[in-house]
Amino acid sequence: MESFEKGTKRREGVINIIDLHGTWREMGRQYGALMASEMKHICERAITEKLVNENGLNIDNLKDRAAKFYANYPFRFKEILRGMSETSEMSLEQIQLVNAVELLAATAHDLPQCTGIAAWSDYVSDTLVYGRNYDYLPWFKELSHDIVIACYHPADGSLSTATMGYAGEIYVVNGMNEKGIYLELNNGMPSGGALWYDSRVPSVAALFQFLLDGASLDEIESFFQTTKANFAYIIGVSDGQTARCYEWPVFEVKRRESHSRQGLTVLSNHFTEFSWGLPRPEDKTNWLTRSRRQNLLTLAKHFKGTIDSKTMMKMMDTRIEDLGATTDMTVYQMVVVPERFQLWFKIPDTQEWTEIDMKAILKPREE
Template sequence: MITGPHTRFEGGALYRSGKLAVLDLHGSFHAMGRQYGSLLANELQELYGLAIENYFLKEKGLSPLLMDQTAEALYAFYPKRFRDILTGMAETSGLSPGQQLRLNALELYGVLTGCSGIFAWGDFTGGGPLVAGRNYDWFDSYADFAQKLTVAVWHPDSGIPSATITFAGVVYMTTGMNAEGLFMELNNGLPSGGGLTYTNRVPAIVSLMGFLMDYKGMEPVDAAFHSTRPEFTFIINVADASKAFAYEWAPFDMKRRDGDSDGLLVATNHFVHPAWGLALQPDTGFESPLRRENLLSLGHSHRGKMDVSTMMALLDIPMDQGGATWPEEGKIRTVYQVVAVPAERSLMVKVPGYQDWTGVDLKPFFNLVKK
């Protein structure tokens, strides 16, 4: 249940759903950055200390120069509107511009791991609305960082209101939904696409945030995928109220995959579209084949009954018990989880070990109903 607003600043407001921060941001991109920085100043400073200073610099011994180079490389090709957000944040958060950029690159200081996505509609939901589930998996340290997970709802002066779900201070899209009911989630695709990386392309994670703010439905966003090349390999799962697709998105090619069955789509970290002609060994790719097969089996065994409650229950099943979720102890963890119903503009979010499933109804924030 959403509570608040707890704090207001320059047209923005901070709400809470359980321990989860929910930001309601309005105006120019610079203004929204200032609101974000002020409303979450404590969280941003705490996360910077925990992640950047204590973990990456002190515990891992990461070079400050390398960290700054990584942060600058991410920022170098940001569109101006997203640069303006980070500039505004640094004006009010208590972090310097350089520190703000370091925090923005939080997920780039290590190797990508695995994520899982499952989407059900039609016969699989018994005629109910499409329901999407996603596990966001990363290394164990990120489980602590996820205590600063934030839902930021952006209302730009020009653009579609959009919500992004990620670590505090991170300005791009790995999980999100817009006011038109377009939902996206990002999975690592390196087990199939390899380590090929381009340094002269706009980061895909930034382009995806633009897609949410610029496109109303599946047809225009499909054109955007066909017109954009990522810097390295991802699998992007996209859904609206009635269907879902997996974009197997490599720097050199892209293939859109329909559901595995009529009404069920599962994607983990390897390409599945038969046109690739690729195979992945069972013991590689962060258990990608196992997680995929487990989710397909769970989807079929719950055919006709897939709703929000069922999806949450399925995402709670650990990998060794037939699910796709990494254990709460171990080098790789399921850091956060999201269940989304695009038709209802609603989210359920969980941070394992910190915040149980909690609801975020986006309709009031998207001005679809009165707050």
């Protein structure tokens, strides 16, 4: 166990787990000191070697894009990043590059894809279980040792919130708060188009705010209704009892209604809420978004009534060739039982399913 000021760090296999306490600046200082080596590795391996040296991208252009991403961050999240630069021996410019690494690595064809599935009610043997694949460029597997579960315990009274992703990313593509609300993001470009607004708060930062401020699914829903996305996304949100899916292009948001399958929702990369009136996207040019969704629907139907965390892990382990959803682009995976604050994390080719006790990390306050 390492510690710095009020923060601590430990590992479960290669997964880093950091526990941060205090003001936003203090939590940033703890993050920077505890995760410096992992952030430097991302800066050197991903930004310098991969994007600049191998892919020929211009470093000034990358710095400019990273600064634009940071520009509309809420003040409290900027404080985290400023705190990180105080203790990590990295400049704020480098910290901004690491924070934006997934965005900078993205091109029109190579965006994080991802698949999510939530099962409850008649589909499960006991209580709601959520499965999640995070899919990205295969070379991100070189950053497997830089994956972190970062838990923030803010002194301002916000809800304790844990984010899961790569070191130095101060936003939510996967997260859980002390009320047991789990949230995950998928790219919605095949249906919502490729418009990107630099003039809006990045949606991934807004989702971090949602978890810090939202104590129920209804509250989180009101945040979706209030907030415009800066890019097209599909978001899965669940508590211990039920899950909801939000299809969130830049001009509107709709909660997907599951008419035919009560107790099951599967998210890939296209909108399926029929009121959009959209055709289904072509599968091959859109990362097999329809195949991945259909395969998980079929697996869930097959296991209906018996799905629990073990079965869900088996479903998430099923490769697309074997009629599952996992591909060579799957860089990490999760299975979550929000009601019990249980999370299992897997890094394909690096670490098998590992249970993480989120209750011990989030330390939910007494009502």
